[in-house]
Amino acid sequence: MRHGPLLHKPYGNLPSELGGFVGRGGELAEVGRLLETSRLVTVTGAGGVGKSRLALAAARAVHGALAEGAREQAAQERYCDGVWLAELSGVRDPALLELTLVEALGLTDHTTRPPRTVLAEHLAARRLLLVLDGFEQLVDETAELVRELLLRSPGLRVLAAGRRPLAVEGERAFPLAPLEPAEALELLAARAAAADPGFAVTDANRAALLEVCARLDGLPLALELAAGRLRALTADQVLARLEDRFALLTGGARGGLPRHRALRTAIGWSHELCTAEERLLWARLSVFGGQFDLDAAEYVCAGPDLPVESVLDLIGELLAQSLLVREETAAGMRYRMLETVRIYGAGWLESLGDAGRLRRRHRDWYMGLATWCELDWFSPRQQEVAAIVEAELPNLRLALECCLDEPEEIHLGRYLAGTLWFYWAGCGRLTEGRHWLERTLEGGRGPADREYEGSRLKALWVLGYVAALQGDAVASMSALYECREGAEESGNAVAAAYSVHRLGCLALISDDMARAAQLLRSALDRYRAAGELNSNVLMCQVELAMATAFQGDLPGALALSEEVRDICEERGERWTKSYALYVLAYAALDAGATAEARRLLAECVGINHTFRDLVGLVLAVELLALVNVAEGSPAEAAVLQGAAEPLWDGVGMQLFGSGYFNAPRLMCQERAGELLGAERYAACAGHGRTLTVDELVERALREPEPPPAGPLPRPRTAPASGAGTAAGPGHQASPGNRKPAGSPKGEPAG
Structure with missing residues (x-):
């Protein structure tokens, strides 16, 4: 929660205005006035009347007022936590409504808490404007959610745009007329x-x-x-x-x-x-959700009656006629069809009797895309893969729904949900990943599933992985044991290796280091025998390094981590590398090489932030805080500690109560508190809690300021012999306060 002085800059996720906002001056002013007196304002009107643009223009006016500083004191007070847009037109599954809002607000949550709880807790003490656009297909669910959020969040205001009001108590509807x-x-x-x-x-x-x-x-x-x-x-x-x-x-x-x-x-x-070919392409493009690229359009839409070499020219014609919009994104040049235009095309596709076939072609393309992305995740294209899958999420959701529509094709859904493990775990999408994995596994194992046992086993170990990262050990163990039994029964050596690996992770986060090391070594042996090498295999080795360090063998842990780092650098892999860097930073800190530890952690923070890996980020920040204490900057350490605290809300119980993984945080609090005194430590930590994630990362990556002149009292340390220093991975100060050397969950993930 944010307290203290007003924010010095606005926050939010509003897109920039591309085409310019023409007219509507009176309507814009009226919506602004309504927002001053009402906590829920809904702009209503027919499709194409400009509801979305007016709502966005009103939101941008608020955003601009925030930037005006003291001249717009009322806006600063009312919306000090920013202006946020949630685009709902592509959401068809009610279960994804709340998750879409969580993502729109930039929240990353690895816990098993329902997204509605995450939303309510985040918004409870914040003052912001939430813009909801395109809720018609989920109007009842949206109304119920908005009602609850408004009741529980007194500082929340909602600006909605749709063809009908939400009919929530206190709502002020603003019917939008056509232009003069x-x-x-x-x-x-x-x-x-x-x-x-x-x-x-x-x-x-x-x-x-x-x-x-x-x-x-x-x-x-x-x-x-x-x-x-x-x-x-x-x-x-x-x-x-x-x-x-x-x-x-x-x-x-x-x-x-x-x-x-x-x-x-x-x-x-x-x-x-339009020409006949342009009409046909228009109808076929309606199967896409959100954006799509040229390759997808050519594969899905081409056929004997629409040559593949003609698709690019036809897209150009549809662009010229304003039927398509071209957008430059992190994933490259992409196209999007306006929702009203898409619906019109979908009606024509249904009338042609070709909708089912086109949806299956669409599904097949995105299954292939997911397969290639999984392979490319273990490559220098890892960051590009993350951007592609992020951009294609609406289409991947449609593909998963298509698989679930036909019972005989549910194995395809299991394959697709399992193949996306790297996105669910590595890019902060645990809740959605678990949603799809559990849906594809509903009903258990049927006779027809034996033919597609590999897909079922993959979905099971990925579900076990995701549940472990969420701290749900019971669900994780259930899925992993079922996977291991099925793998042994069917002779699937690769699935068996993954199940053993994830069971080793569960032991690691449960502080059972002997069992964790045994299972992780067994998994590595199984991976090698099966010829498996990817980010998962290297992560298994990092986790073994953690268990090894926790058992007092720091040289062995270093050797394992250095080997992983070298392979990652050779292959261009960054996500797993960040966890190897974390272990190496611990070793550097243990040896007193604080500058080297800071360098390693800065790289670790940058990678984790890029991939939205909240667990890795909070771990690195807390270890960096300990580095600051060692370098004589306890105030900065307290700021970083305070900034890390809100991140734990998205991770869950702080590292499952693990004594090993919690040690740096507890040690930093103790040492910085001794040096600063309780009052100053609390003030510095309170300032840290006001930082956004982006501001925290920026602060963590900046060059450290020189320590204040004059000697600082040194924090107490444990003897260097035997178990290492107090900051070192091998030291065990007391039960429940053991010192870690690696990832929080044993499983680095989103």
Whole structure:
């Protein structure tokens, strides 16, 4: 929770405005006024009327007010924790609604707590604006969630955009009307000029353009579609085509709202103006959720009636007609279809009787993508793989749903959910991963599953892995024992190795180091016999290094960790490397080489932050705090300790109560507290708790400031002989306060 002075900069995740916001000055001001007096404001209206853009413009106005500092004191007070957007249009599964909000708020949670609990606890003492867009397909679930969050979070305000109100007590609905004629003309002209810089409103075309705006009832989406045609047609030609098709393309029941008919007119007219191949591609592209790239479009949509070599040109035509949007992302150039346009195309695909086949082709492509990403995870492309899977998550969800729709294809869902282990565990997606794994494994093992036993076993060990990382030892052990029994019965040596490995991890986090070392060595032997080498295998060796260090063999632990680091550097693997670096940093600190320990931990922090690995991040930060104490900077150590505390909420009970893994945190508190005194330590830690994760990482990576002049009292240390120093991995000060040398969970994960 944030206390103390107002934030010095705004926080949030709002996208930048690409096309410019035209008109709506009065509506924008009114929404702003409603937000001042109401905690829930919903902008309502027909598809294409501009609800999303108005809501985002209002949110950006709040965001801008935060940046104005003291001049906007009221906004600073009301929204000091930022402005956050949750895009819900691609969410179909109610179970993913709360998880989507968790992710939108930038939260990473590795515990077994329900996402709703995570949300409620995060928002309880915060003051922020949450923007919800596109909730129509889950209106009841969204209303229930919003009601609960508003009741439990007095500082929360919600700005929603949808075709109907949420009907939550206290809601202020703002029905959005179409644009006024002058604003409609301004929007039409702006979009036409963007497509054709030579376009201008003149005395010769003004009347026709105004009539186009009137025919389209001032609907922004309809106007933007028409603007795309002004590159090739005159205003009179556009108007004539609307006249010819208006009656035919209105659609809907008699007495329907004119703006509904106008929108369908505009989309239907655009459809009519497309060539046969463009219409076919439009319909087939509707199977994608969110963004997609050219390779996916070519594989899914091409066929005898749509040659693969024509897809790129056809996409270019759909872009020119404003039916597709092109976006540059961390995963490269991608395309997206506006939701209203996508729904129209999906209707045509259903009418063609080809929807089932296209959904299966879509599923097959994303199963292949997941397979290649799993292989590339153990390569220099690891960070790129994380960005690709993040961008493709809506499509991967659709692929998983497709697998679950047909009982005879559930084995494909198990394969897909298991193949994505690296994303669930390595990129902070434990809760969602467990959701899909458990869904694919529902009902147990049937006779038909024997043919696809490998997929079931993989899903089981991945479920055991994810559950262990969440601290659910019972569920983890159940899945892993079932996997091991099935692997032994079917002779699947690889699955057996994974099950033994994860059981070793459970022993590690339970402080049973002798059993952990035995199981982890057995797993490594099994991996070698099976010819398996990947991030999992190397992580097994890092975990063995931890167990070895905890048993007092620091040289053995160092040898294991150095070998892992060298292999990772040779293969370009970074995620597992970060945990090897953690062990090496411990060794450096134990030897008094604080500068080397800081260098290793800085690299560790950077990697863990890149992959959203909350466990690895909080471990590295806490060990870095101990480095600061050793270097004579106890105040900075206390700040880092305070900043790490909120992160534990997303990890769960601090490292499962493990004495080994909790030791650096407890030791730092003791040493820094002795040097600073209780009052100053509390003040420094309190400041740390105000830092965001990004600010914490920035602070952890900066060059340390020189210690204050004059000697500082040295913290007490244990004898260097035997078990090592008090900061060292081998030392055991007292039961429950043993000193660690590695990953918190034994299993580094998201």
